[in-house]
Amino acid sequence: MTDIDGNAVAAEIRSGVADCVETLQAEGVDPALATVLMSDDPASETYVSMKQNDCEEVGMRGIHVDVDNDAPAEELYDTIDDLNADDGVHGILVQMPVVDHVDTRRVLRSVNPAKDVDGFHPENVGRLVAGNPRFKPCTPHGIQRLLASADVDPEGKEAVVVGRSDIVGKPMANLLFGRGEGGNATTTVCHSRTDDLASHTRRADIVVAAAGIPEFITADMVSEGATVIDVGINRIERDGESTLVGDVDYDEVHEKAGAITPVPGGVGPMTRAMLLYNTVKAASEQHGVEIELP
Numbered sequence: 001m002t003d004i005d006g007n008a009v010a011a012e013i014r015s016g017v018a019d020c021v022e023t024l025q026a027e028g029v030d031p032a033l034a035t036v037l038m039s040d041d042p043a044s045e046t047y048v049s050m051k052q053n054d055c056e057e058v059g060m061r062g063i064h065v066d067v068d069n070d071a072p073a074e075e076l077y078d079t080i081d082d083l084n085a086d087d088g089v090h091g092i093l094v095q096m097p098v099v100d101h102v103d104t105r106r107v108l109r110s111v112n113p114a115k116d117v118d119g120f121h122p123e124n125v126g127r128l129v130a131g132n133p134r135f136k137p138c139t140p141h142g143i144q145r146l147l148a149s150a151d152v153d154p155e156g157k158e159a160v161v162v163g164r165s166d167i168v169g170k171p172m173a174n175l176l177f178g179r180g181e182g183g184n185a186t187t188t189v190c191h192s193r194t195d196d197l198a199s200h201t202r203r204a205d206i207v208v209a210a211a212g213i214p215e216f217i218t219a220d221m222v223s224e225g226a227t228v229i230d231v232g233i234n235r236i237e238r239d240g241e242s243t244l245v246g247d248v249d250y251d252e253v254h255e256k257a258g259a260i261t262p263v264p265g266g267v268g269p270m271t272r273a274m275l276l277y278n279t280v281k282a283a284s285e286q287h288g289v290e291i292e293l294p
């Protein structure tokens with residue numbers, strides 16, 4: 001019934017990040033995020049330009065590097081090496097998916113872990129799994145903040161994550177079952193080989209839908225009063241128009257859910273806000289300047 005307003009929560013985070021940027025600048029550190037694009041996914045360019053606009057809004061330096069899709073993979077690896085070596089760059093994001101002739105794993109392990117604001121480097125993944133995260137991955141971290149904003153404490157609850165990707169499902173599960181604030185849920189991870197998905201989602205107090213299938217989660221799959229987090233971003237044709245829908249059948253499910261995130265305006269803006277958060281955290285740690293993170 002209640003919509004969780006991702007735009008509003010993200011705006012609060014950005015405002016806190018803007019304060020951090022000021023503090024850092026007063027100490028002589030000009031925090032900067034570098035985005036790198038070598039992708040043929042048509043949405044990637046839009047997402048990267050949104051991230052650059054976000055930088056501008058919080059007064060942070062944004063640097064963008066476009067690598068030609070037809071260039072040899074080495075050109076991307078060299079770009080990452082240059083950004084790693086540049087003391088003026090504090091955070092590096094390589095937009096996923098990269099083109100096919102690039103080795104994604106090599107990209108992930110090439111980014112200096114101290115600048116890996118996505119949290120995808122194996123060292124940072126390891127730290128997250130070990131319960132000592134350096135950078136929490138942006139989407140799951142944003143979802144943790146959305147739950148807190150709606151006064152939903154996962155502790156002791158049944159959480160079901162639909163999807164087991166490295167960028168959403170797996171880190172989300174780790175945060176939900178992990179110790180500490182926003183965690184301590186009893187957590188189930190479902191995927192395409194799960195038998196009887198609905199039997200799992202129906203038991204959940206918290207459902208996180210990240211399967212990448214438009215309007216996949218229907219009202220019969222969630223229990224009355226459950227909290228439903230919709231990660232999906234799917235562009236579909238409806239009534240001859242292109243529209244954005246999530247992985248949850250919002251019209252149906254919002255009647256039944258206790259709280260739900262809309263698409264757009266739910267998880268997406270939070271992903272971008274937590275990227276800015278990780279970037280000021282990175283700058284603060286690289287230069288030993290203390291800041292008060294929002």
Ligand SMILES: NC(=O)C1=CN([C@@H]2O[C@H](COP(=O)(O)OP(=O)(O)OC[C@H]3O[C@@H](n4cnc5c(N)ncnc54)[C@H](OP(=O)(O)O)[C@@H]3O)[C@@H](O)[C@H]2O)C=CC1
Pocket residue numbers: 139162163164165166167168169190191192193194197210211212213231232233234267268269271272
């Ligand atoms: N709002 C945001 O900020 C972000 C949104 N997204 C969106 O979230 C969605 C998921 O993204 P991502 O995790 O990268 O996607 P992936 O395609 O990498 O992963 C999808 C996952 O869903 C599982 N799955 C597929 N079909 C089913 C099914 N029928 N039943 C149960 N599980 C299924 C897959 O299982 P298996 O492993 O077996 O293949 C896989 O684990 C996409 O719509 C994406 O655009 C992504 C990142 C950020």
Ligand SMILES: Nc1nc(=O)c2c([nH]1)NC[C@@H]1CN(c3ccc(C(=O)N[C@@H](CCC(=O)O)C(=O)O)cc3)C=[N+]21
Pocket residue numbers: 046047050093094095096097118138139233244263264265266267268269271272
């Ligand atoms: N290295 C890397 N890091 C990522 O974090 C990453 C990535 N690669 N590749 C792709 C996915 C997807 N993703 C989104 C973030 C914000 C919105 C977002 O802000 N969406 C708006 C609407 C956008 C629109 O209108 O199209 C909303 O939901 O309100 C969407 C998608 C980050 N990803």
